[in-house]
Amino acid sequence: MPKILIVDDAQFMRMRCGKLLEKYGYEVVEAENGRQAVERYRECRPDAVLMDITMPEMDGLEALREIRKMDPAARVAMLTALGQQGVVIEAIKAGAKDFIVKPFEQERVLESLRKLLS
Numbered sequence: 852m853p854k855i856l857i858v859d860d861a862q863f864m865r866m867r868c869g870k871l872l873e874k875y876g877y878e879v880v881e882a883e884n885g886r887q888a889v890e891r892y893r894e895c896r897p898d899a900v901l902m903d904i905t906m907p908e909m910d911g912l913e914a915l916r917e918i919r920k921m922d923p924a925a926r927v928a929m930l931t932a933l934g935q936q937g938v939v940i941e942a943i944k945a946g947a948k949d950f951i952v953k954p955f956e957q958e959r960v961l962e963s964l965r966k967l968l969s
């Protein structure tokens with residue numbers, strides 16, 4: 852099954868998202884900030900990444916750039932909040948494939964993963 856890296860500094864978000872993905876048979880790997888996301892990506896080579904933007908240590912935009920530098924084919928969807936349009940534009944330039952607005956609906960997350968993995 853596809854391996855998905857969930858990156859968010861909020862534990863409840865990782866848990867909620869992780870439970871959903873496991874229910875649909877995905878393998879889940881987690882990271883709690885951008886720096887850890889880059890490390891996990893290097894170790895695990897996930898098939899897709901769901902990436903929060905605002906995080907301590909390293910934010911999602913910087914982590915996206917690092918991951919795409921390491922793997923130009925990396926498939927990353929950003930988890931965004933309302934009012935982050937500026938960051939969204941930067942993330943598109945940096946190669947993000949999709950955007951999921953929080954609080955997310957389960958179907959939206961599954962749809963995004965199908966799109967990323969197709």
Ligand SMILES: [Mg+2]
Nearest residue numbers: 860903905906
């Ligand atoms: Mg956050």
